[in-house]
Amino acid sequence: MNLQHYKQDIADNGFSVISNIFSEEEIEKIGKVINQIDTSKETFRKSEDLFAIRQFLKEIPEVKDLVFNDNIKKIIKEVFGDQYFVVKSIYFDKPETSNWYVAYHQDLTISVDKKTVLENFGPWTTKQNQFAVQPPLDILENIYTIRIHLDDTDEQNGALKVVPTSHAKGIYRPETIDWNVETEHICNVEKGGIMIMKPLTLHGSNRTTNGKKRRVIHIEFSDQELPSEIQWSERESVL
Template identity: 35%
Template structure:
């Protein structure tokens, strides 16, 4: 860790390393979030999420702001890229939950190396499950476009669970019982950074609100073993 970094940044890096997540409030203004809503209105939505938002200039601009932010860039590797942005919306009309899991897929170009790993298609993207050494280098950055409260289905995480590699179902249950789940409450404009291997879940909302999130996946520019990112911003 670089000694010249201010104490806050070093503490943030340390917490991210130990716990696998960190909440950074006040990264984007309410005005920027409202501008994003205008853009999202133009994006045709089907179901709770859309995985292809990095195709839009406004989304690429957000990715660049994230990568260069002084609090966020120290959490990313030396040559970070954003590979994908997914929009998640919970609302009274789309009130959903997900069980505890790790994110183990990345969007890549469907070349020979990807075919060897086994490709699955979603929304026209090719996904593979890469080796754990790659997954350990990834960072998810979630921009919260609404205040995320205990009542609107916050992400729940099992602190430290990212350090155990890919987990079997019995290990997931054991780690949850041992470490418990923390609800990640993030104010509008804040960013939740997490390791995709961190166990995470989310419940249905209990009040009729909206919880809208842009979820960026970042990683190192170069992938090993012939794998090539679908997109690099």
């Protein structure tokens, strides 16, 4: 697997899709582990439109060896760099009937262990006793996100739509998108494939219209150390 093309693609456009990273059997095993969990914890979010698990790798540690197969480790090492570690993980399940719709946005916050006053860090949010903050731009620019697809995903069941090259424009407010100069790209991903994205890439997704579910594992990676007053809430080495 020659990854240089994908590395360049991400640098230029802010995203790339790579097929056949997980076998049918590996996807089945991951699904089985997820289906056996106790969903009553407060880090789990359940509604008709969405089931989500925050701190996914912390909540379900037995899934870790399945998620970080040789292909994923090779990608982290060669595309991101061997100093990269996990800083956030979420599992999303958009059910077949989901009307869940996500407007265009950038991922501007990181998850940390506590709230405190820090220069250039803010605003802060707290969800389910978890703290998120907008850090300085250079920290966001260094993050990579891997989205592992457990189902075939296209424009009919909520595939991500992105604005290519928007990751290189700093903080980009969605309401200022000039569609005369920007284009929209739909990221279709086959089951067992992944999408890699820079968090500053403008992205969103439409409602499901084809009655097919969409399960995604979203994992963010950084090689940056935070100021000593705070820590990444999910820091985990995988290489």
